[in-house]
Amino acid sequence: MANILVVDDELGIRDLLSEILNDEGHNVELAENAAQARAARGRTRPDLVLLDIWMPDTDGVTLLKEWSTTGLLTMPVIMMSGHATIDTAVEATKIGAQSFLEKPITLQKLLKAVESGLARNGGRKPMPTQAMSPADLTVEAAMTGGQNLPPVVEMGPQARQLFELDKPLRDARDEFEKSYFEFHLAKEGGSMTRVAEKTGLERTHLYRKLKQLGVDLSRGKRSAG
Numbered sequence: 001m002a003n004i005l006v007v008d009d010e011l012g013i014r015d016l017l018s019e020i021l022n023d024e025g026h027n028v029e030l031a032e033n034a035a036q037a038r039a040a041r042g043r044t045r046p047d048l049v050l051l052d053i054w055m056p057d058t059d060g061v062t063l064l065k066e067w068s069t070t071g072l073l074t075m076p077v078i079m080m081s082g083h084a085t086i087d088t089a090v091e092a093t094k095i096g097a098q099s100f101l102e103k104p105i106t107l108q109k110l111l112k113a114v115e116s117g118l119a120r121n122g123g124r125k126p127m128p129t130q131a132m133s134p135a136d137l138t139v140e141a142a143m144t145g146g147q148n149l150p151p152v153v154e155m156g157p158q159a160r161q162l163f164e165l166d167k168p169l170r171d172a173r174d175e176f177e178k179s180y181f182e183f184h185l186a187k188e189g190g191s192m193t194r195v196a197e198k199t200g201l202e203r204t205h206l207y208r209k210l211k212q213l214g215v216d217l218s219r220g221k222r223s224a225g
Contacts, residue, residue, distance in 0.1 A: 034058035053081035076117035
């Protein structure tokens with residue numbers, strides 16, 4: 001488990017990265033601009049920083065250079081951008097950035113970059129969660145590593161009879177999709193990566209889908225505690 005600072009002016013990006021990294025067992029601090037990043041850097045001493053390049057007040061490259069010249073660049077920094085040029089990426093690397101992630105950031109590249117950064121910094125790896133059998137898993141448990149939560153009922157050949165068909169198509173579809181993902185989470189032992197592969201979704205898209213379906217992730221975290 002490591003302390004990771006995510007600096008990005010886009011709320012959606014901050015929330016998404018926070019969810020993924022928390023799910024991997026890390027503590028995450030969020031900042032939406034350079035001023036908040038400076039404060040967080042001094043307060044939490046992060047093991048790694050994910051830093052957006054284009055921000056409204058001070059851009060990420062300028063902040064990186066500031067940390068470098070003042071002796072504060074003591075942690076790996078991974079730059080992020082959807083519009084940066086190769087020259088910008090090269091400049092950031094010369095200043096001291098460890099790597100560069102182009103948006104939209106895929107799960108595989110994110111986790112690989114974070115793992116590489118923490119390994120270089122001597123950071124700790126995520127703590128393993130207790131193994132759970134498929135019958136013990138709910139969506140919340142699979143997302144958060146919760147324990148002893150209500151079991152998921154697997155869908156059999158007559159699963160369609162469990163759904164009320166006398167309702168708007170969108171409502172019926174959402175109901176089916178929630179059960180569909182619960183089924184696959186149970187079948188794959190709670191592995192978000194395997195569920196994403198099985199269902200043909202990027203893991204980042206899977207997170208969004210589960211939130212869209214109204215899954216209460218905070219309830220799972222409270223149960224785990």
